[in-house]
Amino acid sequence: MTETIVGLGVSPLEIPVLLGAVALVLARWLPAGARGPVTLAGAAAVVPAGAALIALGVRWQLVPVLAGAAIALLFAVPPLLRRRTGRPTRRAPWWLALPGSAACLGLVAAGAGAAWMFPRPVFPEPSGRYAVGTTVLQWTDPDRPETATSDPDDRRTVVVQLWYPARKSPADAERAQYLGRTAQEAHVVSRGVAGYLGIPGFLLDDAPRARTHSVFDAAVADGGGRFPLVLFSPGLGGVRTQNTAWAEELASRGYVVAALDHPYDSAVVTLADGRTVRTRIRATGDPAEDERLAAGWTAVRAGDLSFALTQLGRLDRGEIPGSLTGRLDTGRAAATGHSLGGAAALQAARQDPRFAAVINLDGFPRDPDPQPFHQPALALTPPVDPGENPDYIPRLTQVLTLSTAAGYRITVPGAAHLTFTDAPLYLPPVPALVGSSGRTAGPRLTAAASAAFLDATLRSKPGDLATLLSAYGRLTVHPAGKEPGAGESARPDPAPDAARSGEPVPAGAHRLR
Structure with missing residues (x-):
């Protein structure tokens, strides 16, 4: 899998899944003329990229995103297929679709947030000549x-x-x-x-x-x-x-x-x-x-x-x-x-x-x-x-x-x-x-x-x-040989506003540095 992008926490392959999932959820609330193209674009982004992620190994952060995208696909694509075959389309009433859309967006946001909070580390390129x-x-x-x-x-x-x-x-x-x-x-x-x-x-x-x-x-x-x-x-x-x-x-x-x-x-x-x-x-x-x-x-x-x-x-x-x-x-x-x-x-x-x-x-x-x-x-x-x-x-x-x-x-x-x-x-x-x-x-x-x-x-x-x-x-x-108290550094650091995490220790243990 490609490396994650610094600052975003997601890889280039994961970006289409995120964007496609959002498009599938929002398509329900767009005007009728835009609903079909946005749904197709979202599905075209989610399906191949999602399949590739599954084949390569999905990171746990992307599981909620894929779940949200799958749910959105189930509700967004069938009405589009019925319309193309000439069959009457049935859409869920807004009061039922609204919480469903919110839940799907919540899953997508949770996955994106987890990817940002716990990204795959990308190491800085060493600057030396070797x-x-x-x-x-x-x-x-x-x-x-x-x-x-x-x-x-x-x-x-x-x-x-x-x-x-x-x-x-x-x-x-x-x-x-x-x-x-x-x-x-x-x-x-x-x-x-x-x-x-x-x-x-x-x-x-x-x-x-x-x-x-x-x-x-x-x-x-x-x-x-x-x-x-x-x-x-x-x-x-x-x-x-x-x-x-x-x-x-x-x-x-x-x-x-x-x-x-x-x-x-x-x-x-x-x-x-x-x-x-x-x-x-x-x-x-x-x-x-x-x-x-x-x-x-x-x-x-x-x-x-x-x-x-x-x-x-x-x-x-x-x-x-x-x-x-x-x-x-x-x-x-x-x-x-x-x-x-x-x-x-x-x-x-x-x-x-x-x-x-x-x-x-x-x-x-x-x-x-x-x-x-x-x-x-x-x-x-x-x-x-x-x-x-x-x-x-x-x-x-x-x-x-x-x-x-x-x-x-x-x-x-x-x-x-x-x-x-x-x-x-x-x-x-x-x-x-x-x-x-x-x-x-x-x-x-x-x-x-x-x-x-x-x-x-x-x-x-x-x-x-x-x-x-x-x-x-x-x-x-x-300076070499200066006694404690003889210079400006023998007193505590005056900056009171910085947080200190202390030495990482097992939960509940007394913190040691």
């Missing part, structure tokens, strides 16, 4: 036990998806499916994420059917040089693919992005042996206990990031076979993450000096013993209401000012917690949920700001970084 390849790896750390299970022999395993600069693939090369390596895995992940969020699984059924701009196992780009690394940890319960648009944009600009699934934390992880591991994280509702638990989860994730960097070094040296051997610059690596993953990135940078930079996408720092670290740091946040979240900005400021390099915080106007992920591409455009900047603006801005920061810190690209970053929102700079 095509993008992707591959999935699985690594087990023999030195770390798996604390989420009771098996003393169980060792910590992570699933890592790489997006990397690639040669241009043939035009007919199949693009990678969103959320998984296979249709089955993508569907399992989609249902797992929906279950974690506490919403019916079918609402996200379009997401795993989307295609990205990557090609699985595409040939690595020519040139022989090494690419800087960007390691990414998703949000609490998040999955490795939750920032695919961001990862593809960075890969097209010459970075290798390594995004992690954290088993027993991510909503659902499919392992190489076919096992499906679901989250075991549960909030208690006790703020003090949840703070302690979150610190533990963050520490595990920070360890996962460092382990993944070690494995990428082995991959570069050829100790792990792969097409990226000799192409990974582990000396230029950034720890990044969203929400709890952003907190893990900050902690990983503090604990592991191999990381050269850190990006935190709206994550509340969870390190119980924050210490100075040497990496430049970037934090992206929505406007924060101090009355709703009084500790967030002061805590983030405290950590950023501990860096011996400069720290940058961008307050992004109109953003929400999920603005910095792929969520605006396929979740309802509710400002409190995904922000108010539209379907693609949030992912594009997140990638552009990240790229500007990474170009300066990992590639030493010339230019004033503060000036570049100020283009993406209200910038606060924490």
